[in-house]
Amino acid sequence: MAFDFSDSEKAKYISAKHALGSIKGGMRVGLGTGSTASWFIVLLAELIRKDGLNILATSTSTQTRILAESLGIKVVSLKEINGIDLTVDGADEFDGQLNLIKGGGGALLQEKIVAAASSKMIVIADEAKRVNTLGKFPLPIEIVPFGVETIERNLSQLLTSLGYERPKGVLRKKVNEVFLTDEGHYILDYELNKMDKVEDLALNINNLPGVVEHGIFIGLCDEVFVGKSNGAVDVHSNKTKASFSYKIDLDEMSLIKSMIEGK
Numbered sequence: 001m002a003f004d005f006s007d008s009e010k011a012k013y014i015s016a017k018h019a020l021g022s023i024k025g026g027m028r029v030g031l032g033t034g035s036t037a038s039w040f041i042v043l044l045a046e047l048i049r050k051d052g053l054n055i056l057a058t059s060t061s062t063q064t065r066i067l068a069e070s071l072g073i074k075v076v077s078l079k080e081i082n083g084i085d086l087t088v089d090g091a092d093e094f095d096g097q098l099n100l101i102k103g104g105g106g107a108l109l110q111e112k113i114v115a116a117a118s119s120k121m122i123v124i125a126d127e128a129k130r131v132n133t134l135g136k137f138p139l140p141i142e143i144v145p146f147g148v149e150t151i152e153r154n155l156s157q158l159l160t161s162l163g164y165e166r167p168k169g170v171l172r173k174k175v176n177e178v179f180l181t182d183e184g185h186y187i188l189d190y191e192l193n194k195m196d197k198v199e200d201l202a203l204n205i206n207n208l209p210g211v212v213e214h215g216i217f218i219g220l221c222d223e224v225f226v227g228k229s230n231g232a233v234d235v236h237s238n239k240t241k242a243s244f245s246y247k248i249d250l251d252e253m254s255l256i257k258s259m260i261e262g263k
Contacts, residue, residue, distance in 0.1 A: 003254050007229035011126035012090075013253050014246055015227030016040035018235075019088050019124050025053045028081050030114040031068055032089025033061040033107040036124050040088050042256040045071035056081055060089065060114050061107040062182050071259065078117065087118040091125055092137040092215070094224050098123075098238060099198055103140030103215030106172070106181050112213055115220045123224045130226065135195035140215040141169065141188045141205060142181060151210035152188055158204055164192055185212050 005013075016039035023029065023044065031041055041064065048055050049072065057073050058081045059065035068075050089111060093101040100123065102108050115121045143151045152169040159167035169188030172179040179187060195201060195216075202216045224236040235242045 003257050005250065005253055005257075008126050008128065009253070009257075010229040010231075010248055011227035012036040012039050012124070013227065013256065014231055014233055014248065015124035015126065015225045016043055016088075017246055018225045018227070018233040018244060019122055020044065020047055022086060022088075022122060023047060023053070023055070025051075025055070027055055027085045028083060029055055029057045030084045030087030030089070030118050030121075031057050031059050031064050031073075031075070032087065033059075033064045033111060034090040034105040036090035036126070037064065037088065038067060038260045039256060040124060041068050041073070042071060042259045045073050048073065058084065058114060060111045061105070063105075063107075067260070070262075078114065084114065084118040085120070087115050087121045089115065089121065089123060091123045091129055091217075091221075091224075093129055093131050093134055094123060094125065094221065094236075095131055095134050098221040098224060098236065099134060100217035100221055101134050101137050101139060101215050102217055103142070103187070104137065106140075106179055106187060108140055108187075108215045109142050109181060109183060109185070109213045112217060112220070115217065120222045121220050123221050125224060125226055127226055127228060130224075133194050133196070134198060134216070135192045138170075138189040138191045139195070140172070141190065142183075142185045142212040142214070143188060143210050144212060145184070145186050147210055148186055151208070154208055155188065155190070155205070155211070158208060159190065159192070162201065162204065163196070167192065183212070
């Protein structure tokens with residue numbers, strides 16, 4: 001099947017391809033959730049099949065587990081994996097300090113638990129995800145279903161007291177139904193535009209009753225691989241910056257996308 005790939009898809013593919021270089025036999029790998037992570041999962045499955053690598057994986061969502069298992073990757077629970085060597089995941093935004101906003105796919109709680117349990121976290125992304133200051137992407141906040149109106153009001157009052165102008169949480173929906181996370185929680189999305197003092201913001205949000213977790217990831221990401229549509233990859237870390245170049249293989253991309261879409 002032929003696909004007409006966007007520049008963003010080419011960038012996601014090439015960043016995922018670069019991440020394969022961090023995989024070694026015997027590793028315990030955390031698999032992220034979302035469109036970019038899906039490219040990596042398919043490439044990882046092919047690497048395992050071709051090289052016979054012994055890889056044990058754990059997933060950050062039901063969606064990821066289903067995809068990985070359908071491709072022959074051995075997926076176990078976080079308890080069974082007993083530590084994670086490397087997690088590869090996407091992000092909705094990252095800044096120069098490698099702080100992230102995640103949760104656009106609704107898996108932020110499990111993604112954060114898996115990231116925190118990992119010796120190393122690599123984020124794969126396209127150029128559009130880099131920002132000077134977090135906040136362009138709406139901040140997801142996972143909450144319990146009980147008292148959702150009260151929780152939203154308290155969150156909005158908190159954000160107002162922190163200097164954000166007229167914040168309003170939007171209850172996430174999917175096909176006109178309230179979106180439920182894998183843990184049975186709701187998500188409120190806040191458009192904050194620019195997030196100052198993210199450490200203080202994160203702490204204040206987590207202190208509110210009814211909040212389960214938020215999509216601000218601080219001090220969890222070690223490297224970001226930024227793919228570009230021309231095959232280049234920029235590697236960002238807190239210590240160094242490097243660049244690499246690959247060939248865009250449209251045939252391989254078509255095969256991967258077919259696997260992701262189950263066609």
